[in-house]
Amino acid sequence: MPFYPTSIPDLYVFEPRVFEDERGYFFESYSEKAFRDIGLDITFVQDNQSYSKHGVIRGLHYQLNPHAQSKLIRAINGAIRDVVVDIRTGSATYGQTFSIDLTADNKKQLFVPAGFAHGFCVLSETATVMYKCDAFWNKEAEGGIRFDDPALNIDWGLPFDELVLNQKDFDLPLLADCQNNFVYEAKAKAVV
Template structure:
């Protein structure tokens, strides 16, 4: 796997080695030993999959301690713009984000560490999205910030009039009004 570092430490893009021939392709989508050597030491405990249509934005979500989660995400079908926002108080990149296009063609994966809010917008007619989590889902620890927070400056690549949101995602606070549960100096792993 090839690791592409971003300007925010710990947030990385992963490109698998793809083997193609006349039959199609093969790639290793995850290897625990290589991941721990190249990205970070964590153990994934839950795999999730979602299906969404064009215009859907999911996010920006996180889980509060003690159930904070890292995510390793990828697209199986279609294309998304995937976003990680630094919500660690005291971080030199607090409130900044990394956005990456994940597609069924580029096979890229995106690692979002603990202490970040995560979301994605659906750029194609349909998307099948998979993600690994290193902590179990805990509804009592859900947290989120508004996807449209103008202070974040995220270009979701979706016209505003076509955005489709869940009822929950319509009412999240902006980052400046959100209680941040992560401190940059705190060790999260």
């Protein structure tokens, strides 16, 4: 199961091996062994699924410690621009963003460790997104960053007038003002 490191430490793209023939396709969308083989000892405890219309942005969200979540994200229908921001104090990549288009067609997934704000924008007419989490959601631990923070300069993949957000996401603080209790801890390099 191929994992590809990104420009930000501990953040990985997972591209499953897909077996296709005249009947359709088959692939292993998750394997605990594959994660352990590259040094990621993760136990997922919750699966979340969302359905959204074109232009919807959900994010940028995170859960504060001790309820922080690592996630494995994929689009099972449609296409999204998935975006993360490193918010681990002390990280050489603090405040840097990474984005990738996750689609039902490309079947790529993004592994996002705790210490990142996460969001996505729906590029297709609709999209169904599924993500695994290694900790349960906790309302009191919710945190977030504004989608249009000028310091982040995020390209959501659509013109501004096509973006759709709820009021809660519009009211999130900028990165400079967000509540954050993440500290970067260098880990042994994963084998990929």
